[in-house]
Amino acid sequence: MATDVTELYHRYASQNRLDNDALDHMRRMTRLVNSAEESKALNRRKGPMIIVAAAGMLTGGRARYHLIAFAPAPRNAILLSGYRAGGTRGAVLASGAKSVRIYGQDVSVNAEVVSLGIASAHADSDLILAWLDAAPRQPRAKFLVHGEPEASGTLRKRIERELHWQARVPEYRDAVDLRYKLPA
Structure with a gap:
């Protein structure tokens, strides 16, 4: 996924917050790893390592194995993006x-941990509102299902106030019938 996202940053350079110098620097400083075998080979390398985890939550994927291999060593750095x-x-x-x-x-964490907030794949509320406003017509329903509850609630209020659309932040275990009903 990180490789795909890196490619998207380059392909759509005009639509992200990184300027050309930052994109060029990112391209020069990284070695993209695509296969599971390449990823496993990284864990056998010796010497200082910097782990860039595009999945900043580290709940899945190969990054967990990299943490096991490299987090204990103080000479390493873990760069969390997003x-x-x-x-x-x-x-x-x-x-x-x-x-x-x-x-x-x-797993002991003796590596340096650095958070890089500008490389997030998450849109902020202004970008989400601009995207919604550009829709050719108002969607039938708007559900905010991603994000912290307080932030989701604030975004819901902004959608209602600025776009005059009703939006909903579903509660745990809410169910909604999303089947499309053809007009009679």
Whole structure:
């Protein structure tokens, strides 16, 4: 996923917050790893490592194995990009935790942990409102299902106030019938 996102940053350079110098620097400083075998080979490397985890929450994917391999060594750095929901491994690391639990084992974190907030794939509320406003017509229903409850509630209020659309933040276990009904 990180490789795909890196390619998207380059392909759509005019639509993200990174300027050309930052994009060129990112291209020069990274080695993109595509296969599971390439990823496993990284864990066998010796010497200082910087782990860039595009999935900043670290709840899945190969990054967990990289943490097991490299987080204990103080010569390493873990660069967390983007948003991290509370309670996830990424948020725990960003808060300065000295260990994380992976596969039922506590892994020591002696590596330097750095958060890079500008490389987030998450849109902010202004971008979401601009995207919604550009829709050719108002969607039948608007559900905000991603994000912290307080932020989702604030965005719902902005949608209602600025676009004059009703929006909903579903509660846990709410159910909605999304089947399309043809006009009679």
